[in-house]
Amino acid sequence: MENVIIPCNLKPPPVLPIIPTKAGIIQPSEFSTTISFDSHLDKLCRDGRLSDAVAALDAIAERGSKVKLKPRTYMNLLQSCIDTNSIELGRKLHARMMGLVQYVNPFVETKLVSMYAKCGCLHDARRVFDGMRERNLFTWSAMIGACSREQRWKEVLKLFYLMMGDGILPDKFLLPKILEACGNCADFKTAKVIHSMVVRCGFCGSIRVINSILAVYAKCGKLNWARRFFESMDKRDLVSWNAIISGFCQNGRMEEATRLFDAVREEGTEPGLVTWNIMIASYNQLGQTDVAMGLMKKMESLGIVPDVFTWTSLISGFAQNNRRNQALDLFKEMLLAGVKPNAVTITSAVSACASLKSLGKGLEIHAFSIKIGLIEDVLVGNSLIDMYSKCGELEAAQEVFDMIIEKDVFTWNSLIGGYCQAGYCGKACELFMKMQESDVAPNVITWNVMISGYIQNGDEDEAMDLFRRMEKDGKVKRNTASWNSLVAGYLHVGEKDKALGIFRQMQSYCVIPNLVTMLSVLPTCANLLAEKKVREIHCCILRRVLDSELPVANSLLDTYAKAGNMTYSRTIFDRMLSKDIITWNSIIAGYVLHGFSNAALDLFDDMTKSGLKPNRGTFLSIIYSCSLSGLVDKGRLAFSSITEDYNIVPGLEHYAAVVDLYGRPGRLGEAMEFIENMPVEPDSSVWAALLTASRNHRNIGFTVRALDKILDLEPGNYLIQRLRAQADALVAKSENDPKMRKLEKENATKRHLGRCWIELQNRVYTFVNGDQSEPYLYPWIHDIAGKASKYGFHEGLCIEEEEKEEVGRVHCEKIAIAFALIGFPRKAQCIRIVKSLRMCGNCHETAKYISKTYGCEIYVTDSKCLHRFSNGHCSCKDYW
């Protein structure tokens, strides 16, 4: 601002009194000229004394004087209110006018509408507008302009039709706004109406109107219309090019967009900053952030300086493509380049911090946004609330919430969600109540957030109550996400069956499940008992055409593998058009699970040939495949290449896999040496791998060492205590060890852990060791077990997880197999059993024998691994 120098010898001008002594008449002694009350008020306005002018009006009205002012005076007063953004004075003025103006003047009323509209009081503008008897083009323009500023596009279109009904046509200034609304509502019909109107009324001369029409066609995805229109244009400017390029970009047709981008030059125009921005933003949205980055470099080399749009779209592109740290680096770079971020930029950067749960960086940007005066922005505030909630800093989130003056539904939802996530349902509920009293109504998301908050914190009743009430009390229609909240909530608290129940119910209510539903429900079926359920869900996925969604296909193939159906898993894999690292890892892990190590290794080769980089999960499967195939050296090589070639720090799971690798062929010494040289402290999974190895190779010394190490780490582990006692008994060569008896007495409740489940004809049956529910099975069991032991049973180190089988205490999996084969009306071809403990050697041999003599496949998942018995062999190669 310039400094105004006031000469010191000059007296300040006389100050106008608020009201002349007699209404409307000015005392000649006070003023050089006689002026009317109208001009008195005008002068007050011009001098910036708007409040005095209003006070004068007030005073006059209080005296009861009937003053008739010129409409022009009111308009000037209102215009001053607009210029100085003085909404309170404007309201006062409005109230006075109601009493003072004898006749309704559409011009004054229009001014009122535009005052309210410009000050953001859409409601009041609408009230005045609705009360008007006569509206002119200005009136409609003011109202439509206000709605368009507030992005209330549907209202804009409604107003447009009303206006046409009144016989008033929009002019070339109003048309672009209405067309913008058409674009945002995808209202192609109205756009066509306007197009023909423009042609008929001769507005074709306005390039802005023409560009707007082009933009609507492009935005509505009517690219052929847009192209034809574009080609028919007599005159095109850069904006026209931008509009058509943007249309192709938004519909993902990047090739055509690029061709058009090149065509700009051919026409002799240079692509401008906006043109580049459109291309850059599109590549970002498509996840091709590197291409976008390259474009920015190219644009800079051509001398075009990236602006806040360029930077912001790159930052949000990186943030949304799991490259949040780079997004924040870009943010810094932008500041260094001297480009001032705006609310959208800050929002993107803060949301990157939120996903990173990086409180430090979030705080920095919070402080920065205060510095540059963006803290009151609702967008910035909302993202900060989200960031603080995700970082568990609810007090800070609350503080930001309290600071936001004009809260929107996101503001409320973010904080409510934050409290729910942190488990403070009471606090969330309090806010939920307050929100209902505020002028922001809870939307379906608010209700869903509350529901999932309650259910994840174990308050099922309250959640169901909200779920029932939302439609009636909340006047909010339930959506798929509402049902998903219930499904995910039950899963969160481990209630798989209830989650599946909700899934079924949702289908009976004809609610269409979506990707999220499938991704929640599928993993619940990742076991041998649920194979049929997986097929059921698979059908549902096909019906909803969700099989083309990569995450769904990945989850489906993974679940099939875990449910024991490798054939379907492979079919899905083969039919997938695009595959990512998760796809490959899932199928490879599936083959390892089923003991097909060669298939796993072959797929690993295919995967690396396709150019994908293996990650930790891939390597884990590969080491286990090598272990299964006895390829110790190859396995060791794979383990070394984790660090050497891929720069990944191996996890404990990788170390355990290497112990398994040495352990299988009985290279126990090397396994032990490997453990001793580990750079990290081995955990019980590493020792458990050694335990398995030493048990399988009947090395009592190593067995005891491994058991002792595990007991150090998990002193309360009953199973390990039992095995340890058995080992002592074995060393003492006494079958009747007192320690063992003491242990079993103390843990009487834990003893009957031998339990298994089997699914037959859509029903799951449970059996415990020595189960007497089907006594007629026993003769068959004893007969088969006898034959099986002759067939090839060799005693291992007799340390088993459950008590020895005696007469009348047959292990449950034998009973289950017998039930499936002879107890059930239809003989099963494929038997699927889940067992709580590790199978004993005898049951394992029996299962192998049965698979050969009965020609069936038997799948047993025990606490160690999946056993697939077929034709007398087991997928674990007798090492488990």
Added chain:
DNA sequence: GGAACTACGT
């Protein structure tokens, strides 16, 4: 009195 093409959060 005023306009077209570009970036965004649960």
